[in-house]
Amino acid sequence: MSTRKWGAALIGAAALAVAGLAPAAQPLKIGFVYVSPVGDAGWTYQHDLARRALEKQYGDKIVTKYVENVPEGADAERVIRELAASGHELVFTTSFGYMNPTIKVAKSFPKVLFEHATGYKRAKNVGTYNARFYEGRYLAGIVAGKMSKSGTAGYVAAFPIPEVLQGINAFTRGMRSVNPKAQVRVVWVNSWYDPGREREAAMALISQGADVLMQHTDSTAPVQAAEEKGVYAIGYHSDMSKYGPKAHLTASTHDWTGFYGKLVGEALAGKAQPTNIWGGIRDGMVKMAPYNPAVPQDVRDLVAKAAADIAAGRLHPFGGPVKDQGGKERVPAGKFMPDDQLAVMDYYVEGVQGQLPKK
Amino acid sequence: MRYLSPLLAAALTILVGYALFSALGRDPLAALHAFFVRPVSTANGVAELLLKASPLMMIATGLALGFRANVWNIGAEGQLILGAICGGGVALHLEGAASGWGLALMVVAGALGGMAWAAIPAFLRTRFNASEILTSLMLTYVAALLLSYLVHGPWRDPQGFNFPQSRMFDDALLFPLLVEGTRLNASFLLALAVVAAGWVFVHKSFLGYQMRVAGLADAAARYAGFSATRTVWIGMLAGGGAAGLAGLAEVAGPIGQLTPSISPGYGFAAIIVAFVGRLNPVGCALASLLMSLLYLGGEQAQMELRLPAAITGLFQGMLLFFLLGADVLINFRVRALRRAGPAAASAGQAA
Numbered sequence: 130m131s132t133r134k135w136g137a138a139l140i141g142a143a144a145l146a147v148a149g150l151a152p153a154a155q156p157l158k159i160g161f162v163y164v165s166p167v168g169d170a171g172w173t174y175q176h177d178l179a180r181r182a183l184e185k186q187y188g189d190k191i192v193t194k195y196v197e198n199v200p201e202g203a204d205a206e207r208v209i210r211e212l213a214a215s216g217h218e219l220v221f222t223t224s225f226g227y228m229n230p231t232i233k234v235a236k237s238f239p240k241v242l243f244e245h246a247t248g249y250k251r252a253k254n255v256g257t258y259n260a261r262f263y264e265g266r267y268l269a270g271i272v273a274g275k276m277s278k279s280g281t282a283g284y285v286a287a288f289p290i291p292e293v294l295q296g297i298n299a300f301t302r303g304m305r306s307v308n309p310k311a312q313v314r315v316v317w318v319n320s321w322y323d324p325g326r327e328r329e330a331a332m333a334l335i336s337q338g339a340d341v342l343m344q345h346t347d348s349t350a351p352v353q354a355a356e357e358k359g360v361y362a363i364g365y366h367s368d369m370s371k372y373g374p375k376a377h378l379t380a381s382t383h384d385w386t387g388f389y390g391k392l393v394g395e396a397l398a399g400k401a402q403p404t405n406i407w408g409g410i411r412d413g414m415v416k417m418a419p420y421n422p423a424v425p426q427d428v429r430d431l432v433a434k435a436a437a438d439i440a441a442g443r444l445h446p447f448g449g450p451v452k453d454q455g456g457k458e459r460v461p462a463g464k465f466m467p468d469d470q471l472a473v474m475d476y477y478v479e480g481v482q483g484q485l486p487k488k
Numbered sequence: 489m490r491y492l493s494p495l496l497a498a499a500l501t502i503l504v505g506y507a508l509f510s511a512l513g514r515d516p517l518a519a520l521h522a523f524f525v526r527p528v529s530t531a532n533g534v535a536e537l538l539l540k541a542s543p544l545m546m547i548a549t550g551l552a553l554g555f556r557a558n559v560w561n562i563g564a565e566g567q568l569i570l571g572a573i574c575g576g577g578v579a580l581h582l583e584g585a586a587s588g589w590g591l592a593l594m595v596v597a598g599a600l601g602g603m604a605w606a607a608i609p610a611f612l613r614t615r616f617n618a619s620e621i622l623t624s625l626m627l628t629y630v631a632a633l634l635l636s637y638l639v640h641g642p643w644r645d646p647q648g649f650n651f652p653q654s655r656m657f658d659d660a661l662l663f664p665l666l667v668e669g670t671r672l673n674a675s676f677l678l679a680l681a682v683v684a685a686g687w688v689f690v691h692k693s694f695l696g697y698q699m700r701v702a703g704l705a706d707a708a709a710r711y712a713g714f715s716a717t718r719t720v721w722i723g724m725l726a727g728g729g730a731a732g733l734a735g736l737a738e739v740a741g742p743i744g745q746l747t748p749s750i751s752p753g754y755g756f757a758a759i760i761v762a763f764v765g766r767l768n769p770v771g772c773a774l775a776s777l778l779m780s781l782l783y784l785g786g787e788q789a790q791m792e793l794r795l796p797a798a799i800t801g802l803f804q805g806m807l808l809f810f811l812l813g814a815d816v817l818i819n820f821r822v823r824a825l826r827r828a829g830p831a832a833a834s835a836g837q838a839a
Contacts (some may be wrong), residue, residue: 200752203742
């Protein structure tokens, strides 16, 4: 390399160093990729609530952009790449199916920090974050167990993947913690969002004697069905009370505000690192929505105590003994189920009716 | 005039879009720029456009052959999924033993898979006279569930934490990239080949002529001794084969594995593309470019102007609406008719 080129390189490096020291004149650009339209309830809506909270918290220090309704598949990679290429330094990809595209794009943009929700692949500039939704399910189970007269709850579920099974099982265990004879019936709708099928599933469950509905799907159809039929429902993702003022007892909701706020604060300080977070009630990622007046104070107290115990680590939704549907002991008494076993859950616990769809 | 109507429709769409963006309080020129210019202002953007257009191009060309002959294959989405399953299944079983023939085998398997799925409605139509519109559409849901079963069950990645997805395919089994640094791969050439083959079939072959006659005048075709059964079979298999290829090209291209959702509705969007393209293979190719531009533009409009995603759907809908509207007004003259006395009188009494 000639002297002149060395000189140019030095000047360039000095310029970069100065730019690094100078206070950030440009706002930090943050991109979000959403799998569904934002709407006014559901998975994506909760992420967007947190995005709006970021704008409030950091004002003109940041600019946020989002692209909604991006299908999991070939399109995701283009959108993620476009966000990275157009100067977004922090990109949140908020659906499991964005995992491989996120990893692929991250290789070409080493300076951009990517955060992928609910996945398991990480890289130098790719972090993951997820919430222990099952903790909220356990609390919802307590409410359901106390409020159900028939002792049978209905569960509208999307796909038999570990996250959904954790939810069904934690809900069942929560319910049986206050009513040992409680039963949970499950209907699979094979979709994350399909109001028509969710409604049909809810109706079928009600006709089978379920008087509290729980859901692991994205639409408000099950809550609406419960309202119509005069039974109770517990919402998921968002507070769905306006879709069932009488039926909606509470909801197990996600709150990403704290996580996004903290990470963006670190990014503004130039200290953001890829995360590996699986947060729960203690981290404020899982919360219960306000209660329906129909829920008596003693039930609220019971749930508050369980929540405090879970946060303090005294109570675990999968604290032993955990028996599966066939009676096989999965966790011995006195132990908690470790995370690696939670992550691959593929069975029903005692108290869930029916068979898991065959592999 | 027939060939001018797509241009007229595009012009009207832009005009109404202009009014719409103004009404939304956005700078309409900036919005139209984001929609139609920004996506293709970089080499990578053009590559993305061609990548996105490839499956639409293939499927629309295949469907158009049938549509011309009044064979209404609405189930290309399902045939696409079957192509992905068959081609992807070959890829999963070739894992580790990848040779140069692997990809070729996958292409054949993909096309055959799509054809096999289309053969079911073809058989039901020719044997039992069941409407292929209904049977092909309903088989789409069956195909989606079949894929869901496979990726949740037998083909699930053992290292995938029980998530519903297959292993990633070997790199050797993916379509090679045409331009390094972009995602444009050799499946685009395949799409062009499908369009060329479709053009030759429609314009240069006797069979293509027979199918056109069957579409224009069923009775004349029968009188001339052209086989109606053969028309149905060719129409369905062409659409199915093309859709199968498109499905394979998605999983052996940008996706690289089998997942529960492969296509964002290409099989349905291609129906619009086929009509915007006047059921002509070259027209389908051009229309697929326009359609992809609208998708890409929709994303840009969200990023640049924070317009909602629904705008993309609105634009596509408007385009089709204006196109069909222009066609009606070109082919038919609208006249105000005064109803004859007694009828008008009785209508008045009834009211």
